[in-house]
Amino acid sequence: MNRSTARTAAVGWLASASAFTYLLSLKFPLTPIVAAVLAWLAIIISWPQLSRSARQQSSTLLAAGMILIGWSLFKGTAIDTVALLGKNLPLLSMFVAVSFLSLTNPLVLNSTQPRGRKGVLSTLLTSHLLGSVINISIIFVVGDRLARHGKLKPVQAQVMMRSFCSAAFWSPFFVAIGVAMTYAPGSEWRHTVLPGLIMTLPMFAISFVDAMRKSGEEFEGYPLSVESLFIPFALAIAVLVGHVLIHSVSILTIITIMAPIGALLFMRERPRLGKTRDYVETRLANISSQFALFLTAGVFSTGISSLIASYPDVLSFEISRFSPLLFFVFSAVMMIVALFGIHPVVSIALVSPFLAPVVINPSQLAFLYLTVWGIATGASPLSGVGLAIVGRYHVPSRTVLKMQLNYMVLMWLCSGLVNMLWFG
Numbered sequence: 001m002n003r004s005t006a007r008t009a010a011v012g013w014l015a016s017a018s019a020f021t022y023l024l025s026l027k028f029p030l031t032p033i034v035a036a037v038l039a040w041l042a043i044i045i046s047w048p049q050l051s052r053s054a055r056q057q058s059s060t061l062l063a064a065g066m067i068l069i070g071w072s073l074f075k076g077t078a079i080d081t082v083a084l085l086g087k088n089l090p091l092l093s094m095f096v097a098v099s100f101l102s103l104t105n106p107l108v109l110n111s112t113q114p115r116g117r118k119g120v121l122s123t124l125l126t127s128h129l130l131g132s133v134i135n136i137s138i139i140f141v142v143g144d145r146l147a148r149h150g151k152l153k154p155v156q157a158q159v160m161m162r163s164f165c166s167a168a169f170w171s172p173f174f175v176a177i178g179v180a181m182t183y184a185p186g187s188e189w190r191h192t193v194l195p196g197l198i199m200t201l202p203m204f205a206i207s208f209v210d211a212m213r214k215s216g217e218e219f220e221g222y223p224l225s226v227e228s229l230f231i232p233f234a235l236a237i238a239v240l241v242g243h244v245l246i247h248s249v250s251i252l253t254i255i256t257i258m259a260p261i262g263a264l265l266f267m268r269e270r271p272r273l274g275k276t277r278d279y280v281e282t283r284l285a286n287i288s289s290q291f292a293l294f295l296t297a298g299v300f301s302t303g304i305s306s307l308i309a310s311y312p313d314v315l316s317f318e319i320s321r322f323s324p325l326l327f328f329v330f331s332a333v334m335m336i337v338a339l340f341g342i343h344p345v346v347s348i349a350l351v352s353p354f355l356a357p358v359v360i361n362p363s364q365l366a367f368l369y370l371t372v373w374g375i376a377t378g379a380s381p382l383s384g385v386g387l388a389i390v391g392r393y394h395v396p397s398r399t400v401l402k403m404q405l406n407y408m409v410l411m412w413l414c415s416g417l418v419n420m421l422w423f424g
Contacts, residue, residue: 007045012284014042015291019093022086023256035093036086039295046288053341053382054289061296061346068303075310079302087298090252091178092291097256098173099287100263102137103279104231112223113146119221120159120211124204126224127163132171133232139164139385142222143393152393155214158403159207161385165378166203169370170196172239173259175290176373178252179345180366183301183352184359187366189251190243195367195422199374202414206407235262290384293343301349308353322359324420327368330355331415334372335408339401341382344373364423371415379404 015038022035047055069079086092114122123142131138139160146156168176170193181187211219235258242254269275319326334347348369359365377383381390381400390397 004049007049008285009281011042011046011288012280012282014038014045015096015284015287016280018042018089019096019256022089022093023253026253032082032086032089035089036082039086039089039092039291043288043292043295046285046292049285050289050292054292057343057346058292058296061293061300061349065296065299065301065303068307069299072303072306072310077306077310079306083305084299084302086295087302088179088182088294090250090256091175091182092294094178094252094256094259095175095287095290095294096284097259098135098175099284100260100276100279101134101173101235102283103263103267103269103275104134114221114223116217116219117208117212119219120208120215121221122224123156123159123221124163124207126222126228127160128167128200128204129229129232131164132167133173133235135173135175136164136385136388139388140392143389145222146220147393150394152389152395153215153220154395154399154403155211155219157389157393157395157400158407159211161389161400161404162203162207162378162407165383165385166200166374168374168377169199172251172255173235176344176370179294179348179373180369181250181252183348183356183369184362184365185356186362188363191363192367192370195418196370198418198422199371199411199415202411206410210403210407231262231266234266235259238262293345297343297345297349300346301352304350304353319358322355322361322364324416327364327419328412328416331368331372331412335376335379335412338372338376338383339380339408341380343383344369344376347372361423364419367419367423371411371418375408375411375415379408 018035018038021030021038022032024030025032025035043058050058069084073079113119123146127138127142130141134141142160143152143157146152152160168174171177172189172193177189177192180192181189238258239251239254242249242258243251246254264272264276267275330351334344334351337347338344352365355365356362377385379401380386381397386397386400389395390400
């Protein structure tokens with residue numbers, strides 16, 4: 001085993017151990033700092049393998065957070081060590097857990113590819129419904145099937161990006177829900193899932209019309225089978241039942257427990273334990289960039305919170321209600337920032353300390369974060385999904401941005417309208 005392989009395996013086991021010890025800390029007298037230390041060790045070991053963008057954003061967040069914390073300590077403000085080291089541990093643990101669901105990738109059948117209307121609908125539904133559970137793996141499953149000589153047509157990339165990323169509006173298996181629940185304390189998934197599902201309706205309508213206008217009957221789609229929908233529906237029902245039966249346990253914890261179990265039950269490759277071990281040692285380290293961003297975003301958010309606590313009269317955000325206008329303004333700014341490659345978790349970590357104390361309905365705040373995430377990542381060529389499309393399937397970044405801008409504006413307007421109708 002060479003050094004790179006050993007590093008990859010070590011990162012996988014450390015990330016798994018961090019998630020496991022975090023779950024133990026919820027039930028047993030074990031400090032969550034142990035899980036936080038394991039997570040930080042994983043990042044330190046994986047640092048040379050992180051993407052340049054992830055290293056730059058993580059370094060900036062960490063440096064800014066530590067400067068703010070240092071100044072706050074100088075001003076006599078107390079710092080919560082657990083929050084400093086592991087504010088995002090719940091969503092990191094969930095992220096590790098749901099990544100195992102990629103082991104349940106659907107079989108690629110040899111059926112003919114549907115064309116035209118049927119092809120567009122089939123691709124939209126496949127990328128959205130299967131992606132809501134197995135996450136970004138579905139981009140490669142669908143993309144590899146549709147690509148010709150390693151390239152996707154721009155309209156195919158457009159459909160895949162929009163439909164997959166919009167699952168962030170409602171899916172409990174998306175890390176976006178973990179971010180939203182963490183940075184909108186008191187919010188509940190059951191209060192955001194219905195408006196989130198409503199948001200998928202304009203996504204489907206806009207994407208279908210765009211695809212038919214650009215390609216018509218020439219559109220080649222991915223064949224959707226009823227059998228492939230069994231796993232996402234089964235897991236979604238299991239999470240819903242668990243949430244109803246044990247409402248005292250957070251939705252993030254339920255998903256963190258059930259996702260690996262579901263992966264073991266539904267994975268196609270054998271032997272199960274052997275393939276799971278291979279996944280931990282060879283593929284789990286692929287989440288390192290997101291791991292680094294989430295950990296350092298926690299430090300940055302803690303720094304912002306400590307600075308606000310140091311200057312409550314100057315930095316407090318005095319609003320009587322989170323009006324529709326404010327929703328429009330904050331969502332627009334956060335989406336624009338995301339277009340330039342700033343991960344949504346960064347802007348969420350920045351605005352949360354200001355908004356969380358004053359927004360009366362935390363689920364409304366969570367809805368803001370989820371819609372920003374789902375719309376911006378589906379429009380930006382510099383998001384994780386956008387980079388995968390650009391790098392793997394050779395769709396130019398400028399083309400991605402140009403074809404998604406109108407969609408982003410329309411969906412931004414829809415999110416504001418749903419916010420007004422649902423949350424007031």
